[in-house]
Amino acid sequence: MNIPHFLTMLLALAAGFVLSRFSQKKLPLTTAQKFGLGVGGLIGAMTGAKLPFLFTDWDQFISGAAWFSDGKTILTGLVGGYLGVEAAKWAFEVKTKTGDSFLIPVAIAIAIGRVGCFFGSCCFGTPTEMPWGVVFPKVDAIARHPTQLYETMFHLSAAAIGWWAQSKNWCTGNRIKIYIASYAGYRFVSESIRPEARIFAGFTSYQIASLLIAGLMIWLWLRDVQSQESSGSE
Secondary structure (H helix, E strand, O other), rough: HHHHHHHHHHHHHHHHHHHHHHHHHOOOOOHHHHHHHHHHHHHHHHHHHHHHOOOHHHHHHHHHHHHHOOOHHHHHHHHHHHHHHHHHHOOOOOOOOOOHHHHHHHHHHHHHHHHHHHOOOOOOOOOHHHHHOEOOOOOOOEEEEEEHHHHHHHHHHHHHHHHHHOOOOEEEEEOOHHHHHHHHHHHHHHHHHHHOEEEEEEHHHHHHHHHHHHHHHHHHHHHHHHHHHHHOOO
16 A cells, blocks of 8 residues: 555545535535535545546446446546535535535645645656656656646645635636636646547547536536526516
């Protein structure tokens, strides 16, 4: 077991839990509803993160072994978490918009989690001659882009911007959608320095998924804006 990787992942989960407690404190929800939304988001995130790998190995999917393998991706995990919370809101009859309360906790948790990926020598980048290139001994002796740390910086920046937007009451109710769409855009660009297989027109599966996810989140955002404008004009 890689102890630094394991401990960092535990820290990420703890940070996400503690920050979500603070961010949801003012929401008009019961303790049971908050717990239900948290469970729904966690189950949705874990399921979403695994789905791309489940469908690429039908034997392990049918046997159930794929659920316990290492393969998972934050990209679809975020969407799964979003949908999991929405499903929980429906089940608990929650009408209050809750997405914004998840932005900072999720962004901080992922930022810490990517440091864990760095310690675990996974999710690394392509070879580079840049002075900040890192050699991952478990992989090879080649200096590579520390894409895990690049992503940590992205999510920390997203958390800071989310906090600023919250203080300015900017895009209330839609900040989580903007965050997910922005991350999809980031992943589309960062895939150019990740050693992933090109499966269609020179694009990786993550880039194709990024386009679909960004499109979905932007559509949901614009739909909510239109709905708010319609309500305001009545």
